[in-house]
Amino acid sequence: MSSEEKPRSNFIRQVIDEDIASNKHNGVVITRFPPEPNGYLHIGHAKSICLNFGIAQDYKGSCNLRFDDTNPHKENIEFVESIQQDVKWLGFDWGGQALFSSDYFEKLHDYAVELIKAGKAYVCDLNAEQVREYRGNLTTPGKDSPGRSNSVEENLDLFARMRAAEFEDGKYVLRAKIDMAAPNMNMRDPTLYRIRHGVIHHQTGEEWCIYPMYDFTHPISDAIEGITHSLCTLEFEDHRPLYDWLLDNISIDCHPQQIEFSRLNLEYTVMSKRKLTLLVDEGLVEGWSDPRMPTIAGLRRRGFTPASIRDFCERIGITKSDNTVEMGVLESCIRDDLNTTAMRRMAVLNPLKVIIENYPEGQVEELEAANHPQDESFGTRKIPFGREIYIDRDDFMEVKPNKKFKRLVTDGEVRLRNGYVIRCDEAIKDAQGKITELRCSYDPATLGVNPEGRKVKGVIHWVSAEHAVEAEVRLYDRLFSQANPDADKDGDFREHLNDESLHILLGCQLERAVGEAEAGERFQFEREGYFCKDEAQTADGKPIFNRTVTLRDNWAKIEQQNKG
Ligand code: ATP
Numbered sequence: 035m036s037s038e039e040k041p042r043s044n045f046i047r048q049v050i051d052e053d054i055a056s057n058k059h060n061g062v063v064i065t066r067f068p069p070e071p072n073g074y075l076h077i078g079h080a081k082s083i084c085l086n087f088g089i090a091q092d093y094k095g096s097c098n099l100r101f102d103d104t105n106p107h108k109e110n111i112e113f114v115e116s117i118q119q120d121v122k123w124l125g126f127d128w129g130g131q132a133l134f135s136s137d138y139f140e141k142l143h144d145y146a147v148e149l150i151k152a153g154k155a156y157v158c159d160l161n162a163e164q165v166r167e168y169r170g171n172l173t174t175p176g177k178d179s180p181g182r183s184n185s186v187e188e189n190l191d192l193f194a195r196m197r198a199a200e201f202e203d204g205k206y207v208l209r210a211k212i213d214m215a216a217p218n219m220n221m222r223d224p225t226l227y228r229i230r231h232g233v234i235h236h237q238t239g240e241e242w243c244i245y246p247m248y249d250f251t252h253p254i255s256d257a258i259e260g261i262t263h264s265l266c267t268l269e270f271e272d273h274r275p276l277y278d279w280l281l282d283n284i285s286i287d288c289h290p291q292q293i294e295f296s297r298l299n300l301e302y303t304v305m306s307k308r309k310l311t312l313l314v315d316e317g318l319v320e321g322w323s324d325p326r327m328p329t330i331a332g333l334r335r336r337g338f339t340p341a342s343i344r345d346f347c348e349r350i351g352i353t354k355s356d357n358t359v360e361m362g363v364l365e366s367c368i369r370d371d372l373n374t375t376a377m378r379r380m381a382v383l384n385p386l387k388v389i390i391e392n393y394p395e396g397q398v399e400e401l402e403a404a405n406h407p408q409d410e411s412f413g414t415r416k417i418p419f420g421r422e423i424y425i426d427r428d429d430f431m432e433v434k435p436n437k438k439f440k441r442l443v444t445d446g447e448v449r450l451r452n453g454y455v456i457r458c459d460e461a462i463k464d465a466q467g468k469i470t471e472l473r474c475s476y477d478p479a480t481l482g483v484n485p486e487g488r489k490v491k492g493v494i495h496w497v498s499a500e501h502a503v504e505a506e507v508r509l510y511d512r513l514f515s516q517a518n519p520d521a522d523k524d525g526d527f528r529e530h531l532n533d534e535s536l537h538i539l540l541g542c543q544l545e546r547a548v549g550e551a552e553a554g555e556r557f558q559f560e561r562e563g564y565f566c567k568d569e570a571q572t573a574d575g576k577p578i579f580n581r582t583v584t585l586r587d588n589w590a591k592i593e594q595q596n597k598g
């Protein structure tokens with residue numbers, strides 16, 4: 035979405051419009067994005083980021099970035115930093131400091147004490163298995179924990195001693211006293227605090243050995259920050275009664291409204307951070323920013339732009355129904371963006387040497403080429419042409435295989451893009467019969483004009499051998515070979531990894547102008563797709579280019595064929 039365009043409305047924006055009309059929060063809108071720093075952000079998070087920050091922008095409100103950091107053993111500062119980098123890169127600003135739930139540990143503790151004093155929370159000494167057993171199930175009500183009948187004094191004393199590190203992990207938990215027969219299992223005396231020794235929290239160090247649960251921390255953090263609309267994914271719908279119960283039972287005079295929307299699922303990938311962590315930790319991908327990963331860092335390295343990801347989030351919209359989006363939707367967003375923003379260049383990925391025998395040795399001509407076929411504001415560049423050039427092996431056949439083949443054949447003609455018409459006189463082969471080079475001739479009268487009386491239909495790309503920049507080019511395919519790698523609940527999603535997801539091409543030849551590109555720069559290599567220069571180089575100092583996306587949706591075509 036460009037900034038001039040009005041975002042599409044959705045059911046959440048309708049709620050906000052009504053709240054503004056009725057002056058519910060004095061017309062103010064404050065949202066938040068609450069990631070847990072236990073992994074890198076992925077494209078699903080982008081949906082939530084665009085929603086929360088987008089609403090704040092459009093309603094002239096604000097959006098907090100708040101780290102939900104109550105699980106210190108899985109979190110670390112690398113994730114805290116990468117998340118901030120990715121949100122900024124997507125084009126959003128949380129105004130001032132990033133916030134942490136751990137900033138509120140003392141306040142959260144005090145609210146827990148308040149609940150205990152009001153007889154609405156108690157210390158429970160059941161172990162995890164007993165807690166589960168006592169909880170009952172959908173058809174059987176739960177049983178009371180013995181702790182439920184503790185006096186307020188006993189609970190205060192035990193909770194203080196939990197905090198003072200008198201007990202080992204798991205000895206006690208603090209639970210809300212709600213209803214052990216509630217039809218909603220989340221209301222059967224949920225755990226509010228647990229003991230966790232021996233972890234160093236990335237923000238609070240060793241200050242705490244009790245940590246609040248997400249369901250306790252989240253509503254109170256929202257209320258402390260004066261959030262008006264707390265937007266979360268559908269799996270929290272059943273937690274909303276607890277969200278509301280907590281805010282109704284502590285002395286805080288802010289009660290944000292929790293509204294749920296459906297998660298983004300994308301075909302041919304996984305989105306759970308637990309699974310992405312496994313791929314990284316087991317070396318099944320090259321880290322969180324592997325260009326095949328659905329992470330923001332991976333998409334960035336692949337060559338996606340922030341605008342294309344925002345556009346994607348706008349196109350998929352916000353609803354309450356679960357669905358899985360086709361990869362083609364994401365790809366068409368980046369294609370549409372790069373089609374208008376990327377300079378055109380020539381790159382030969384699978385080079386075949388061509389000697390133009392009637393071209394003087396040592397002579398070089400600088401031909402002029404437009405940087406964009408439609409947009410003149412991109413200007414032009416010079417491309418060198420000489421006696422030796424490279425074309426792609428796929429653009430030559432000894433014998434025309436069919437009528438559709440418009441490229442070069444022996445004794446046939448083809449136009450070099452932005453250059454002359456050449457004719458192939460002979461294909462030279464090695465002892466194994468592999469073609470090693472072509473002997474051609476050029477027609478000097480054909481630069482920018484059609485040869486008289488001859489039909490030359492094909493146009494192929496090429497680069498001057500003397501001036502070309504050698505590079506490694508990486509082509510990517512889906513990370514998984516199944517649309518839903520998670521479909522089989524008993525299976526292992528890793529079994530569906532696509533062995534063909536990365537193709538490395540060595541010895542590619544790029545036109546001279548690409549040699550000056552900086553890391554992160556994106557181009558259309560004509561007829562080959564959109565490519566982005568990687569931050570890394572090969573061991574021998576050659577540039578690496580990642581293919582962002584092909585020029586057309588080949589994948590959809592293949593699917594069509596499979597179905598048809
Ligand atoms: P995961 O299952 O990947 O670990 P999570 O929900 O535990 O996801 P958080 O770091 O807690 O990850 O997510 C921060 C915010 O992003 C939450 O509000 C969450 O609802 C939202 N979010 C996470 N995944 C998606 C998704 N696939 N689609 C939309 N929003 C998402």
Ligand code: MG
Nearest residue numbers: 069070102248
């Ligand atoms: Mg979470």
